[in-house]
Amino acid sequence: MGRTIVEKIMSSHSGVDCRAGDVAWIDIDNRTARDFAGASVVGNLEKYGGDFPINDRQKTFFTFDCNVPANTIPYANNQHRIRLFARKHDLKVFDVDAGIGSHIVIENKFGKPGTTTVGTDSHLNIMGSVGAFGQGMGDVDIAYAFKTGNVWYDVPQTVKVTLEGIPAKGTEAKDVALAMLRRFNNHELLGKAVEIYGSWVETATLEDCITFSSLATEMGAIIALIPPNDNVLGFFDISREEAVYADSDAEYSEEYVLDINELEPLIAAPPSPSNVSPVSEHSDVKVDGVFIGSCTNGTYQDLKYAAELLKGHKVASGIMLKVVPATRETWSRLLDEGLLKDIFDAGGIISNAGCGGCASGQIGMTGEKEIQVSTSNRNFKGKQGKGNTYLAGVGTAVASAVLGRIASVHELKEVR
């Protein structure tokens, strides 16, 4: 029997033939911690790490992305505790200016196809977007990875999902991910790795893949692995032989086909990411605020699209449009190309790179009864404040900001 992608990655990183159900020690290529829980990692290392708490400083780094720059004293304390530890051990810190850790791992090409990354961010499985393994873990596990370079892992079973057909014009990667949530809810893929096939993934951009895989956590899955297509291989400048693909006779625990042909824009109503229905069913919902950003939809592609849609429009009066690029590099490109000006002129509030509206309050929280449309990945009660958050793609977010109510991009302009 052949092996799935996750079985292959774990085999190559453990030196033993790994199959679903095995427990193996796997080598970790990128060992990271963020400002959330990073201070606890440092605490563990100070307590148990001994004189040499870092196995390989080239592969170990901190990324500050939750609260940047810190706007609470506990975050400021934690970040500084990490900085002091990093200075002492000569570790790299992607500090408060850098952006979202998982995106930094991809942008800097640390997380190539087939590699392994762990950290304290529960969305590190975003690495599945490039056919790599990534996983968020607790501070004890991550401190152990810093110290030894390894973690133990239960090799998961793999489910194969084939997306059939081509979505309608104006439908984005986010809508395809929401279609997955609508189909599988938040528990049908629990504990499984998922491999995604079909013509949509074969032509998706790197950014589309990132958006899709960033919702694996909400799908209950360990990771959503996309076999690297030409766009992804091109970004890393590697050949197919250097990436990892499943064997044709790999063993899947289940196989599904999901029809996404002519898929229309979708939206997840509060309080759960799997509470999904067509955007058109919510056109009477008045909106108070819109957030565009996060590890799900904060890439250059996303914000360029937002800028293009906003050009020549104005955000409806009384509505906040908050825009947060995922990384400093994205910020810089948008700045150079004048795209931030289009967002600004339309009435957008632009903040520095990071998790933004998704984490604790970098660009504001929602108040009670406030209705927000967000491009992030979670709308559980309290996650983004007291208000009610709807999750949608960039087109829906922009159209809702301009029209002042939930609206699909088709109501704003004709799209490609």
Add this chain to the structure above:
Amino acid sequence: MTRTRDMILRGRLWVLKSGENLFSDIDTDMIYHNAHLAVTSIDEMGQFAFGNLDGYRDFAGRAQPGDIILTGENFGSGSSRQHAVDCFSALGVQAVIARSFGAIYKRNAINSGFPIIELPGLPDSLFEHFDDVELDLEKGILSKGEKSFNGNPMSEVAKDIYMAGGLFQYAEQI
């Protein structure tokens, strides 16, 4: 509380039931309520064990060192709190057995060297409350005299960490 590192444990079995069935879906808030998360000393955590679980709120007062707990599916789902493992160590509970565990709970238990055993498919009434049982961690077998049930053996990794006494203690050996 220092624990023995035996592969065969003997103790009194707490069979946790909801009605006639083994208690399933006991989440981390039922095991260790979030009202007590600020507690950092393991010794103080024992008193809160199952403090929010219907029918077992008095568990901490009645448990004895050496006890073993048996439950149904999906034990320890919910948040990633380590307290939900440590509160049992504090009371001297030797092991938790379930038909299945939440994934994060499993990691936390293994990392702190606390033995857990999965017995998928265990019938609800094979074992009785306060049976004096033997638990073979190596083979994953729970037994009392003639009656016994085979489950999943402890993985090699879990065994190594258990023998070392925890993940960091394990790290010191390598």
